[in-house]
Amino acid sequence: MLKTDLKSNFKKLRDERRRAMGDTIQWESDLNKALSRAKEEKKPVLMDFFNPG
Amino acid sequence: MGAVTFPDAKVIAFIKQNLIPIRLPHDHKPLAEQFQVKWTPALVTLDTEGKEHHRTVGFLSPEELIPSLLLGKAKIDFDHEDFAKALVSLEALLKDYPKSGAAPEAIFLRGVCGYKSTHTPKPLKEAYEKLAAEYRDSEWTKRAYPYRLL
Numbered sequence: 093m094l095k096t097d098l099k100s101n102f103k104k105l106r107d108e109r110r111r112a113m114g115d116t117i118q119w120e121s122d123l124n125k126a127l128s129r130a131k132e133e134k135k136p137v138l139m140d141f142f143n144p145g
Numbered sequence: 146m147g148a149v150t151f152p153d154a155k156v157i158a159f160i161k162q163n164l165i166p167i168r169l170p171h172d173h174k175p176l177a178e179q180f181q182v183k184w185t186p187a188l189v190t191l192d193t194e195g196k197e198h199h200r201t202v203g204f205l206s207p208e209e210l211i212p213s214l215l216l217g218k219a220k221i222d223f224d225h226e227d228f229a230k231a232l233v234s235l236e237a238l239l240k241d242y243p244k245s246g247a248a249p250e251a252i253f254l255r256g257v258c259g260y261k262s263t264h265t266p267k268p269l270k271e272a273y274e275k276l277a278a279e280y281r282d283s284e285w286t287k288r289a290y291p292y293r294l295l
Contacts, residue, residue, distance in 0.1 A: 119168035126167040137191040
């Protein structure tokens with residue numbers, strides 16, 4: 093029960109924080125598209141490998 | 146990272162302005178294998194051709210992520226021999242995040258960029274002196290140790 097509450101509160105806090113900022117990172121999911129944008133916008137690519145858990 | 150660092154307003158603004166972000170699961174086929182991802186979070190900085198220049202593994206707070214990304218940008222410019230552009234990122238890193246984990250490597254790289262730009266050893270010696278004075282236990286101080294003799 094406590095674990096569920098903590099998880100729920102954490103998610104709530106995170107979502108509130110995002111809403112307060114009114115913004116999030118717009119992640120690409122396709123490397124070719126990211127590289128195409130990188131060339132067009134003359135920016136490096138940041139690739140984040142994550143564990144969705 | 147997803148709960149603390151990436152929702153941070155400064156991180157969002159920095160990434161928007163400076164990078165094209167892409168997010169992939171740790172078992173993505175074929176990229177996780179191609180980039181030899183063994184642990185997460187793994188953050189890899191690529192140039193526009195898809196070549197890797199910088200990587201970190203493990204959690205980074207917002208105060209550590211931004212300087213690490215600046216270092217990644219600088220390494221791309223350094224590897225492409227655009228030393229003036231690399232110096233812009235390094236100076237920004239050292240001005241705004243002097244206490245970050247990326248700072249000692251940035252000082253080292255700034256010294257090398259200075260040497261490559263001027264062909265004089267002074268920037269290397271200055272890099273060692275700053276590292277020795279402010280980051281005595283850093284591995285980058287050890288790597289710069291020979292420059293004390295210049």
